[in-house]
Amino acid sequence: MKLIEHPVVAQKGIAVLDSVDRAILRHLQQDASLSIVSLAAKVKRSAPACLRRVERLKETGLIRRVVALLDAKALGAGMFAVIGIVLDGSTPEAFASFEKAAQKVSGCVACHAVSGRFDYILLVRARGNESFNRLHAAQALHLPGVRELHSFKVLKEVLSTQAIPL
Structure with a gap:
């Protein structure tokens, strides 16, 4: 049996995290390229302890993946649009x-239902x-199955983030 230092406990499907885990997640949401040494310094833990926590957060699925956020405009994908879709039918097969x-x-x-x-x-x-x-x-x-389609071109992105409030 593998022992985990401070296990993430789920209550009603929601992870219960201590303040160090929350701090780690906040810092990684801002800059996932931080080295373990830099991250450890920010959360006031040793690098090995910090690494164990990050690995545990990955194992439990709280950190699903690490990605780079790209500059859409600089890459030629600067137009952002929202499309609202109404389907003809409301069956599981149609969805x-x-x-x-x-x-x-x-x-x-x-794409969101x-x-x-x-x-x-x-x-x-x-x-x-x-x-x-x-x-x-x-x-x-x-x-x-599309019955109606309504498009909204975004005029200005005021806030765009993937960060989860912790």
């Missing part, structure tokens, strides 16, 4: 078919108006 197809839409960075007026919200990145119009006409309009 499954749509979800499978939505994952293949070029430039789609997120939502409550309210729409069944799904797609978040899409494109090069510009022409690129978005092509994506809209060639892909979004042809997603299975």
